[in-house]
Amino acid sequence: MSQFAVLLKQTMGLDVASVGPALIERAVQTRMEALGLLDQNAYFLSLHGDAVELQELIELVIVPETWFFRDREAIIAVAAMARELMMNTPERPLRILSLPCSTGEEPYSIAMGMLEAGMPAARFQIDAIDICNRSLAFATAGIYGRNSFRGKLLDYRDRFFTPQEAHYVLDDAVKKQVRFRYGNLFAADFLATEAPYDFVFCRNVLIYFDRPMQEKAVLVLERLLKEDGAIFVGPAEAGLMLRNTLESAAIPLAFAFRKKRAEVKLASVQRASSPPLRSAPPAVAHKTAVVRMPAVRKPIVAAVQPQQKTAGQLQHALQLADQGRLNEAADLCAAHLKAHGPSADAFYLQGLISDARDDSAAAIQQYRKAIYLQPSHQEALEHLAALMEMQGDHSGAERIMRRAQRLKEQQDA
Known part of the structure; x- marks a missing residue:
């Protein structure tokens, strides 16, 4: 082959x-x-x-695997940033790029998030681009089954969808905010005539490229970004974005990056977007590249009260990892384990850090430690399954994923 x-x-x-x-x-x-x-x-x-x-x-x-509001923190952040831009430059129309857009759940989620945040429909437009024509046709239709709605926070479905037999039809008010079209990120003329975007979503697709192609892709994303805009990537891709020309936007769990020369005031965005402490998995099932295993965001220190010292240490480590400061985050996790003993959540966070470093062997070891201590650790199960799939152990990955899915069904019941 x-x-x-x-x-x-x-x-x-x-x-x-x-x-x-x-x-x-x-x-x-x-x-x-x-x-x-x-x-x-x-x-x-x-x-x-x-x-x-x-x-x-x-x-x-390309086997798309995504769902609505999968990256809720990023959508909360972009809505807050958009409100700030609207207040500072009321005449400026906002342009958003979703790449790759898969079957439409991401760009439509962004549109719903913007409308829910009070953004007038006339003030923003989303360009959604994918290399898969079948996914684009599905997205354009705007008709979705139950698999596109996951988790317990489904109130948006009642506001923006109409039930139709076993499906849900998206409202035209949301559909008209998104323009779908075919495109190849690596084509020489990709979006060559387009004006730059305020926000670029390119989450969890860079992980399917080797390092030279990742570097090439990041250069394309920078070209497409306005000077005061922000790029949103997946957590496993954060390290790729910390370049001479880019820096973290310092918004917890959004994995947003901006050009260093851009001067964007983010204090109000951070206040508006401050979600509870959550895990930050590298999105392993995604978009339009290939099948990976779905990841669900849940509290990383579920069994520890927020005021306790141990939770504070892990939260700080997670925040460092969000900012791409992986070495510092890893050191803090190691110190936590030395001081407090084995911890499933600490091992899981170490696994995420290893994932972000492209050290699959270490990540697998850490996820297995987390599962040994806490067999019901769903996120560790999902990420372990994803890495096993990447390494060709398809039957093992499927077995682990079935176990994680059973846990999810029990929690949703």
Whole structure:
């Protein structure tokens, strides 16, 4: 599969090692059967002169997995930042980019969050871009099943959706705020004629690229960002954004970054967005790249009262990790373990830090320690399953994920 892996990397940036070769093998075999071909080399050669067939292959290696308000903290933060920009520059229309947008849950969540925060519809527009035509068609329809609504905070569904048999139809007032279109982040002319955006959401897709492609992608994101704008990424991607030209926006759990030369007053945003202490998992099921395991945000120190010293230490470590200060966060976790003994939450946070450092082996070890101490630690289970999937242990990942799903169902019941 090496020749197909190289082609997919050149075309869409995908690092096959991040998803395992089995996914690519299945996609190639499916397309060969559809075309009645038996020779892999013949099929590979056909891809070079057939853009339509290449797109068909791309569609098969992209399995979208997302849901509404999956990244609630980031949406709270962008709504607060938008309000501040609206007050400071009332004539300025706000432009938001969701990339990749998958089946639409993210850009529609942003639109709902903005409307709920009191932003007039005429003051903002969201461009939602994806490389998968099937996902775009699904998103444009705006009709969703139960799997798109997860967790217990579903009040927005009553306000913005109309039940229709086994589905929910999104209101036109939300749909008209989002413009969907096809695009490839690594195309030479990607959004070349577009004006820069106030906010760019590119969460949990960089993890599917190797380091050179990650660097290339970040340069594209910087080009698309206004001088006083903000880029939102996934927690596992925070370290990639701490460059000479970017810095953390210091908004807890939003994983937002801005250009260093931009002068943005964020005090009111931090007050407006200060959510309770939550875990910050690298979003392992996502968007339009490939199947990873879903992550659910829950209190990281569920069994410790906020006023206790131990919770304060872990909260500080999490805040440091949010800011990309991974070494300091890791040192604080180690000090916590030395002072207070084994802790599932501390091991879990160490796993997140290792994930952000691209140290999968260490992350797996830490997640297993957390699960040993607390077998019901759902987040550790989900992240362990994701890493096992990445390393090709598909049956093991599925087994762990089923266990995590049972726990989630018990908690939601």
